[in-house]
Amino acid sequence: MSYPSMSRRGFVAAAGTTLASATLATTPLNSARAQGAAPKALADLATIAAKKPPVVWSESSDTAAIAKVIAAFNKTWPDIKVEFIRDTGGGTLAAKVVQESQAGGTPAGVLTGDQSQFAVLDQRGLLVRPDWAALGVAQASVVSPFMVPTTSAIGVIVWNKQKVSEADRPKSLSDLTNPRWTGKAGAWLRTPVYVSMAHLMGEADVRAHLQKFVSMQPKLYDSTYRLAQEIGTGEIEVGYGLTHSTLPVMAAGAPVEFAFTDPVAISTLYTCCVSKSANPEGAQVLATWLAGRDGADAYEAATGRGNPRVEGSNAAKLVAGRKLSEYPLTDYPTFLRLLADYNKIMSTRGAR
Template sequence: MAAACTSAPTSSGGSGEDIEATAAAGIRPVDDVPADVPQDVVDAARDEVAADPSPFVYYEGNPEDQIAKVFAAFKAEYPFVSELTHVRLAVRDLAPRIDQESRAGARTADVALLADDGAQELDSRGQLLHMDWEAAGIAPGLVTTPYAVVTTAGVFTFISNRNELPSPPKSWDDWLDGDLAGKVTLWSQAVPFAALVPVWGVEKTQDYVRDLVAEVHPTLSDTPWVPAQNVAAAEGALTINAYHTALPAVNSGAPIEVVLPDPTPVSLVYASVPKAAKHPKVAQLFIAWLNTQSGAKAYEDATGRGNPLIPTTDTAEMLRGHTISAWTPQEAKKLGQNIVDLTAILRGGGV
C-alpha cells in the first residue's frame, strides 16, 4: 500500500530493471562524476571575470528564490563570480527569447536550461556554442551533443490529494479503471505522454491518451505548475505532473500523495551556452559545477529537480528499479511531433 509522500514518491512497482533500462532513448547513468571542476576551467573563468565584471546571466524556469540558493552555493565555491542574474522564463519561451536576442545582437543568456527540442532548434540555427565538455571535467555519459549537457530533469508522477481521493491510481491502467471523471487536471501540453513514446511507441501512447480523455474528461491548464497547485488546494483531486511541482505543497504539509509510475516518463533538461554569450568561460565553469557531485546536490536541494544520470542524486535513487522513458536531443524532431500530435488528441477530447 502506498504511503503518504513526505520526501519521495511512492513506487507503483518497478519493472525489476535498474535505471540502465533506458536503452530506448540511449540514456545511461554515469559512474565517473567528478568531485571538482578542473583548475584550468576555473582559471579561465576567473580571467574572464577580471576582464569583464558584468553580470553572468542565467535563463531557466524555476522560481527566483530557488535559483538564489543555487547561486549562493556556486559563489561559495567560486567567489570571484560575484554578479549573477537569473531571468525566469517558461520553458516554451526560452529558445524563442534566445533566438530573438541573438538575431538582434542584444544581450542574452550566458547559460540556459533548455528542453531537448529547444536546444536542437537553437543549434540548427547556429546559435549555440559547441564546447569540449569532457575537457571541462564533465562525465562523458552526460554529454549527448557538443551543444548540450544533461543537467536535470522533469520526472512525471501521479499527484493526488488524499482528502479528495483516498485511493488514487498506482499504475497507468488504473487511470482507465476507476471513476475519475471530473477529478483530473492536466497540463494542456502533452509532454508527459510524449515522454512515454520511447518505451510504449507511438500507437500505444496515442491510444492510451484517447482512452484517458474519454474516461476522465480532464480539465486542462496552459501552465505546468497549476495542476499540482490545484490538487494541493483541493480544486482538483489528481494530476500527472513533474515531481518538483508537488514539492511546495508537500513541504507545507498539504495532504499530497505522489506515485512514481512504471514506466516513468522523464523529460531531460540540458544546459547550453548561446554563441552570443558574454561570459562563455564562466558559463563553462557553471555547467561543469552543476555536473559535479556538489553542484548537482546543491541544484537538487534548491529546486527539487535532480539529475537522474548522476547516481548520487536523490532523483537517481528514486528512479532506480523503474523503466525510464526519455528522449535525447538528437531525437528532438520526433519528440516535437509527438508533443504536437498528442496535444491535439488531449485538447480535442480524445479525437
C-alpha cells in the same frame, strides 16, 4: 509508502538539507581546493570569466530559488558573478536569444530548458560547443556537443489522500481513464512527459490514452504547480503530475500523495551556453558545475528538480531500480513528431 526506495518524509527532508550540506562542504578553504582540483581547461575559463561582466542565466524557476543555486556556485567560484532573468514557463528562451542577437544586443549566456529550443539555436550557430569531458563533465552526462543534462521532470500519479484511498487510487497511467475519474482528473497541458512514456509504452498506446483522457472532461493546466495545488484543495482528486511541483505542496501539509508508474517517464532539461553572450567562458563554468554533484545537489535543494544522471543525488536515489522512459537525443525527430501530435490532442480540451 508508495515509493519504497525512499519514504516521502525522508525524501522531502533530504531535499531540504542538500543545499545546507553543499554549503558546509564549500568553505573558502574547500573552495580553493575545489578550484585547484578543477581540470586545467575549466580553470583557464574561470580565470578569463572573472575579468568579464556577469554571466546572465535564464530559465523558468523562481528567482528566489535560483538565487540559492547561484550562492552555492559562488562558494566554489566566487570571482564569477551571475545574474538571473526568469523566463516564466521556459518557452521563449530560444526566441529571446535569436531576437537579441539579430538586434545586435547581448543575449543571456546560460539557458536551462528543453532540447527542442536549443537545437534551433545550435543550428543557427549561436551556441558554444565545449569539450565537456575536458571541462570535467562525467561521461554519463556528455550526451550532446552543445548542451549538458541539468535536471529532469519526473512523471508521477498524484492524488488527494483524503478523497481517494490507497486501494482506490490510480496505479498506472491507464487507470486515470477509469470512468470514475470523469471530471475529477487533471494533467499538464504540455506533453513532453507523455512523449517520454511513449518510448517504452509505445506511441499508439500513449496516443490512445490521451484521446480517451481528454474525452473525460479533465482539467488541464498550464502549470503542474497549479495541478498539484488543486489536487491538494480537492478541486480535482487525481492527476498525472511531476515530482518537483508536487513535493512543495506535500511539504506544506496538503493531503497529497504521489506514486511512480512503471515505467517512469522523465523529461530531461539541459543547459547550454550562448556564444554571443557577454561572458561565454563563465557560462561554460556554470554549466559544467550544474552538471556535477555539487550543482545537482544545490539545484535540487532549491527547486525540487533533480538530476537522476548524477550518481548519489536525491533524484538518482528516488528512481533507483526503476525503468526510466525517455527518447535518446539521437531520436530527436521522433520526440518532435510526437510532441506535436500529443500536444494537438491535449489542445482540443484546452487549459483552465
